[in-house]
Amino acid sequence: MAEQFEPRIVAFLCKWCSSAGSDLAGVSRMQYPPNVIPITVMCSGSVSPLYIFDAFNKGADGVLVSGCHPGDCHYIKGNYYARRRIAIVKKLLDFIGLEPERFQMSWVSAAEGKKYTQIISDFVEELKPLGPQTKLRRNI
Amino acid sequence: MVNVEDLRKEAKRILKEGKVKYVIGYERGQNGLMPKPAFIKDPEDVDRLIWNPTCVHNLTKFLVDEKKRKAGEKKPDERPVGIVVKGCDSRAIIVLLQEKYINREDVHILGISCEQTGVIDEKKLANKLKGKKAENIELDEKGNFVISVQGGTIKVPAEELLAERCLECRANYPVVYDLLLGDKTKKKVEEPFKSLEKMESLSEKERWAFWTEQLAKCIRCYACRSVCPMCYCDECVVDTINFAVTADTTASEKAGKIKWVEKSPVPSENFVYHMVRAMHLAGRCIDCGECERVCPLDIPLRFLNKKLEKEAKELFGYDAGFDPDEPSLVSSFKDEDPEDFIR
Amino acid sequence: MKKKTGVFVCHCGINIAGTVDVKKVAGDLAKHDGVDVSEDYVYMCSDPGQNMIIESIKENKLDNVVVACCSPTLHETTFRNAAKAAGINDFQCEIANIREQCSWVHKDMDKGTAKATKITKSAVEKVRQNEALEPISIPVTRRALVIGGGIAGIQAALDIANTGYEVILVERNPSIGGHMIQLSETFPTLDCSQCILSPKMVEVSKHPKIKLMTYSEVQEISGYVGNFNVKILQKPTYVDPDKCTLCDECTKVCPVVMTNEFDMGLTGRKAIYIPFPQAIPATYALDIRGCPGLVPIACGKCADVCEPEAIDYDMKAEIIEEEVGSIIVATGYDLYEKENLSEYGYGKYTDVLDGLQFERLCSASGPTQGKVLRPSDHKEPKEVVFIQCAGSRDPELHCAYCSKICCMYTAKHAMLYKHHVPDGQAYIFYIDIRSGGKGYEEFVQRAVEEDGVVYLRGKVAKVFEDKGKIKVWGVDTLAGKDIEIDADMVVLATAMRPSEGASELVKKLKIAMDKDGFLAEAHPKLRPVESVTSGMFLAGAAQAPKDIPEAVAQASGAAAKAISILSQERLFHSPMVAKVSLNLCTGCGMCVEVCPYDALSLKDGKVEVNEVLCEGCGTCQATCLRAAINVKNTTPSQVHEMIRASLGG
Numbered sequence A: 001m002a003e004q005f006e007p008r009i010v011a012f013l014c015k016w017c018s019s020a021g022s023d024l025a026g027v028s029r030m031q032y033p034p035n036v037i038p039i040t041v042m043c044s045g046s047v048s049p050l051y052i053f054d055a056f057n058k059g060a061d062g063v064l065v066s067g068c069h070p071g072d073c074h075y076i077k078g079n080y081y082a083r084r085r086i087a088i089v090k091k092l093l094d095f096i097g098l099e100p101e102r103f104q105m106s107w108v109s110a111a112e113g114k115k116y117t118q119i120i121s122d123f124v125e126e127l128k129p130l131g132p133q134t135k136l137r138r139n140i
Numbered sequence B: 001m002v003n004v005e006d007l008r009k010e011a012k013r014i015l016k017e018g019k020v021k022y023v024i025g026y027e028r029g030q031n032g033l034m035p036k037p038a039f040i041k042d043p044e045d046v047d048r049l050i051w052n053p054t055c056v057h058n059l060t061k062f063l064v065d066e067k068k069r070k071a072g073e074k075k076p077d078e079r080p081v082g083i084v085v086k087g088c089d090s091r092a093i094i095v096l097l098q099e100k101y102i103n104r105e106d107v108h109i110l111g112i113s114c115e116q117t118g119v120i121d122e123k124k125l126a127n128k129l130k131g132k133k134a135e136n137i138e139l140d141e142k143g144n145f146v147i148s149v150q151g152g153t154i155k156v157p158a159e160e161l162l163a164e165r166c167l168e169c170r171a172n173y174p175v176v177y178d179l180l181l182g183d184k185t186k187k188k189v190e191e192p193f194k195s196l197e198k199m200e201s202l203s204e205k206e207r208w209a210f211w212t213e214q215l216a217k218c219i220r221c222y223a224c225r226s227v228c229p230m231c232y233c234d235e236c237v238v239d240t241i242n243f244a245v246t247a248d249t250t251a252s253e254k255a256g257k258i259k260w261v262e263k264s265p266v267p268s269e270n271f272v273y274h275m276v277r278a279m280h281l282a283g284r285c286i287d288c289g290e291c292e293r294v295c296p297l298d299i300p301l302r303f304l305n306k307k308l309e310k311e312a313k314e315l316f317g318y319d320a321g322f323d324p325d326e327p328s329l330v331s332s333f334k335d336e337d338p339e340d341f342i343r
Numbered sequence C: 001m002k003k004k005t006g007v008f009v010c011h012c013g014i015n016i017a018g019t020v021d022v023k024k025v026a027g028d029l030a031k032h033d034g035v036d037v038s039e040d041y042v043y044m045c046s047d048p049g050q051n052m053i054i055e056s057i058k059e060n061k062l063d064n065v066v067v068a069c070c071s072p073t074l075h076e077t078t079f080r081n082a083a084k085a086a087g088i089n090d091f092q093c094e095i096a097n098i099r100e101q102c103s104w105v106h107k108d109m110d111k112g113t114a115k116a117t118k119i120t121k122s123a124v125e126k127v128r129q130n131e132a133l134e135p136i137s138i139p140v141t142r143r144a145l146v147i148g149g150g151i152a153g154i155q156a157a158l159d160i161a162n163t164g165y166e167v168i169l170v171e172r173n174p175s176i177g178g179h180m181i182q183l184s185e186t187f188p189t190l191d192c193s194q195c196i197l198s199p200k201m202v203e204v205s206k207h208p209k210i211k212l213m214t215y216s217e218v219q220e221i222s223g224y225v226g227n228f229n230v231k232i233l234q235k236p237t238y239v240d241p242d243k244c245t246l247c248d249e250c251t252k253v254c255p256v257v258m259t260n261e262f263d264m265g266l267t268g269r270k271a272i273y274i275p276f277p278q279a280i281p282a283t284y285a286l287d288i289r290g291c292p293g294l295v296p297i298a299c300g301k302c303a304d305v306c307e308p309e310a311i312d313y314d315m316k317a318e319i320i321e322e323e324v325g326s327i328i329v330a331t332g333y334d335l336y337e338k339e340n341l342s343e344y345g346y347g348k349y350t351d352v353l354d355g356l357q358f359e360r361l362c363s364a365s366g367p368t369q370g371k372v373l374r375p376s377d378h379k380e381p382k383e384v385v386f387i388q389c390a391g392s393r394d395p396e397l398h399c400a401y402c403s404k405i406c407c408m409y410t411a412k413h414a415m416l417y418k419h420h421v422p423d424g425q426a427y428i429f430y431i432d433i434r435s436g437g438k439g440y441e442e443f444v445q446r447a448v449e450e451d452g453v454v455y456l457r458g459k460v461a462k463v464f465e466d467k468g469k470i471k472v473w474g475v476d477t478l479a480g481k482d483i484e485i486d487a488d489m490v491v492l493a494t495a496m497r498p499s500e501g502a503s504e505l506v507k508k509l510k511i512a513m514d515k516d517g518f519l520a521e522a523h524p525k526l527r528p529v530e531s532v533t534s535g536m537f538l539a540g541a542a543q544a545p546k547d548i549p550e551a552v553a554q555a556s557g558a559a560a561k562a563i564s565i566l567s568q569e570r571l572f573h574s575p576m577v578a579k580v581s582l583n584l585c586t587g588c589g590m591c592v593e594v595c596p597y598d599a600l601s602l603k604d605g606k607v608e609v610n611e612v613l614c615e616g617c618g619t620c621q622a623t624c625l626r627a628a629i630n631v632k633n634t635t636p637s638q639v640h641e642m643i644r645a646s647l648g649g
Helices: A018-027 A049-057 A078-096 A113-130 B004-016 B043-048 B061-072 B087-098 B122-129 B194-201 B204-216 B223-227 B251-255 B267-281 B290-294 B302-316 C022-030 C047-060 C072-085 C099-103 C109-128 C151-162 C193-206 C249-253 C301-305 C338-344 C355-362 C406-420 C440-449 C502-509 C548-566 C590-594 C619-623 C636-646
Strands: A009-014 A036-041 A062-067 A103-107 B023-027 B036-040 B081-085 B107-112 B134-139 B144-149 B152-157 B179-181 C005-010 C035-041 C064-069 C093-097 C136-139 C143-147 C166-170 C210-213 C216-224 C227-234 C257-259 C268-270 C318-324 C326-329 C333-335 C352-354 C383-390 C425-430 C454-457 C460-466 C469-476 C481-487 C489-494 C496-498 C536-538 C570-573 C578-580 C600-603 C606-609 C629-631
Touching: A009 A018, A009 A113, A018 A036, A018 A062, A018 A113, A018 C099, A036 A113, A036 C109, A036 C636, A049 A062, A049 A078, A049 B267, A049 C636, A062 A078, A062 A113, A078 A103, A078 B204, A078 B267, A078 B302, A078 C619, A103 A113, B004 B023, B004 B043, B004 B081, B004 B107, B004 B179, B036 B043, B061 B081, B061 B087, B081 B087, B087 B107, B122 B134, B122 B144, B122 B152, B194 B302, B204 B267, B223 B290, B267 B302, B290 B302, C005 C022, C005 C047, C005 C109, C022 C035, C022 C109, C035 C047, C047 C064, C047 C072, C064 C072, C064 C109, C072 C093, C093 C099, C093 C109, C099 C109, C109 C636, C143 C151, C143 C318, C143 C548, C151 C166, C151 C193, C151 C210, C151 C326, C151 C548, C166 C216, C166 C227, C193 C210, C216 C502, C227 C326, C249 C268, C249 C301, C326 C502, C326 C548, C338 C383, C338 C460, C338 C489, C352 C355, C355 C406, C355 C489, C383 C406, C383 C460, C383 C469, C383 C481, C406 C425, C406 C440, C406 C489, C425 C469, C454 C469, C469 C489, C536 C548, C578 C606, C590 C600, C590 C619, C619 C629
Parallel strands: A009 A036, A009 A062, A062 A103, B023 B081, B081 B107, B107 B179, C005 C035, C005 C064, C064 C093, C143 C166, C143 C326, C166 C210, C326 C536, C352 C489, C383 C425, C383 C489, C425 C454
Antiparallel strands: B023 B036, B134 B144, B144 B152, C136 C570, C216 C227, C227 C318, C257 C268, C333 C496, C460 C469, C469 C481, C578 C629, C600 C606
């Protein structure tokens, strides 16, 4: 029997809110699928479109960018720049025909361990029917 | 109506008075109807300058070359460069000014209004000519292009021959200029993003199939990058060959070369290259269409940039190349920027 | 020379080892390219654990270490200090979080182990490109600025000044005192507000270390923690406080009557006035908004009668520059605007008051000398309706938040009313009663039991005037019936909102606001008095609605935080700051535009980083099209390698 497809997700989490939120999920022993590898960055505003393309290029089945809620950015407004930048990346990925489910953005505060858990669980469930992401995966 | 003699007169004057180093414009090409860029230093040569609907090139790319050349000179000639621009090209100047790449005093802008038409699409023209050789092309007063061919003329309604971008043009006369030739009546464009509609109506699978087919063709000749006035980085993220090692370059910088994209022209890498390019042009591309025109594989590159231009306008109310003083698309935000896509 | 990396995997008892096969993680890492040592231990953070790392660094001459353990928020400092003790730079140590982000959230041992391995490999790739960095040292100006002269600002200023550091206290009104000085009595002790506040105000005015600047506003702030430059606009009062003898002759001749803000509009005052008898500084001010003209020909009556010649119509606004090391923002609150609460007849009927107006009515120094009388006809009201949550807890129409102090002050109001009018009846409409606080619940019970206040659980639907009465239609949801009261007076517990002008000040200070416009703290639980900008602290109702003891406590907390900066000769700033590759920078200035801290500027066509201002957020890095600006130790090159490692290849 073929093994069930387990999507590989790269999650760029801002240090102050989303990474802290995922820590809270841990402290609260909430359970979510182990498909996501978190990469903590200082701010969602520091996530370059290159990171996202690179993750897909290196074979990610899904990519998540998560930052502080608007108004709560540790760096005052980094998440607002992220919101605009990510919106454009999402439109572009959609336009070239990548499944929109594969690229997500979320606001997760340091208090939202539950929300983080939910986002990851939903993300994994949404990616499973899509199968492996091969469209942008490096193939040389 | 634009009278080319007015252009020549002004070019002659500024050259004669020593106001500019040289004038960049259009002249007759050696081969067929299509013109080529002209670089005129001698006031006596101004008669070489032409203006007609075949003047497709965005000459502002040469302002970038000029800046790079000047940076390498010990005692550069600080005088401005004269340049002939259409409305779209002038928007490129605005972006270069906005990004402080050039200063306003570095250019003497000879603006030409496209009035109510624009420039032709070479491929559309070839289809109409069916192998015949065109000698001249003119617009008549009824809005038809009249093409002189051996043994007669062909009359074609303008919209059948105009470049796609001209049909969607939002700057039919220059936004910035020192001299303006031609009429300053704004052309009404009902649907500035109409060309995208067909693509957008396709399903995700169809879009993917479309782009796979198109981008698989890319031979990574980088003509799109070379012709683009916005692609002025000394070192492109996808290409480290021309990376200049200077006294400031640290060892970690030399070592830290990142292979975001492999050079091999395979679809996965071509996608990354073109997506990175589209992202880097978001809020900067002014739709001069040069990337698509020069692509030897006929990849409809303009769509990628046009799509992001549309999103910038619709999501953020941002229009590239109109105001040199406003912050760039991605270096600004509004509190009310949409976030319905965020969980 | 190839860098040598060591990996240390912690079991954390069974916290990690219970769901992650730590031996396998350590074993897999040992095979990872560039890893020289890979070990596991039951508690890495214990002394033997730390020693194991230190010894290994020395023995194996390691360049970098990765400790795979709990969240970096917990033991990053521990292990970085261990690295330092072993003789390598603290930034050569990175944490792989395999507990909070792995072992605690997954039960499947195989999958958990695989994930922990990837997380650790990712950290290895990162640490190998980390630069050794030393903290950036900056000098400190050992003075503080306190913005706002209410109880919070006063307390903060006194606390700092009493430790011997100079304080500049800026207040935009002619006197300090804030809203607290307007109150009659305070809950739950019913001691007189002015009696407990005025000694502190006097102390401020006499304190040798406090420079008091009233009628002044902060206009511009630049600089950074330890070294702020502040421009303060001092508005002219047209009265020289040194000459003024407080004889009050000027107000007698002044022909202009204006609204008295101190009495919340219940009375008038002259254009030249002293805000209230205990005002600090004790002097008069001429309100230019009402004065017919500074040209003596237009009026000039006050100057004519002023014997000491204290009035100077030529006084000009001045901009005063000050250098300070830390800043406390205590800008307080205002009441929710009248026009927003028309459903309660607020602003429409004279006898519908807000809480502060009622305070003035009860106050011995108030318009009625402490007698509770209706503003409309000066008769004693026999039935008074108090409405709680007027504008609060109403996300559809008004403010979503709870204004926190209203339950208590409404109980106090009802009680005070009963003390003034023993034969009157007080009704309180409430959603629920929030009386958490020392002695608070007992206080509410006292209002009900001793003073016979009637609490009605429910909302008021309509308030309208009818035959000299104010009809209040409401519903008692506990009894399930409609209520109609013919009231003589209605008092609204109006919502608190950030004081006017707070949002502009926030922009000048580059601190943050929450969604309601209150000042945002750096962390809701662990850093409640710090703003997001280092060196700036928050106190009082400017941060959130709070009562006096809370405002005072926060003010003292903020003062302690400010002192912790002022008490140092030099400060150290994180060296993880942006760095420009000059050969790639084209000077487009996009990074300058996005920098939240104004840390970047253009100089000779290239970007320059002010390392002290830079907080290392990296927004510039993502914005730069030419990869010309990167934050040290989180470079794109590092992220690229982390992505690769995370995806297992």
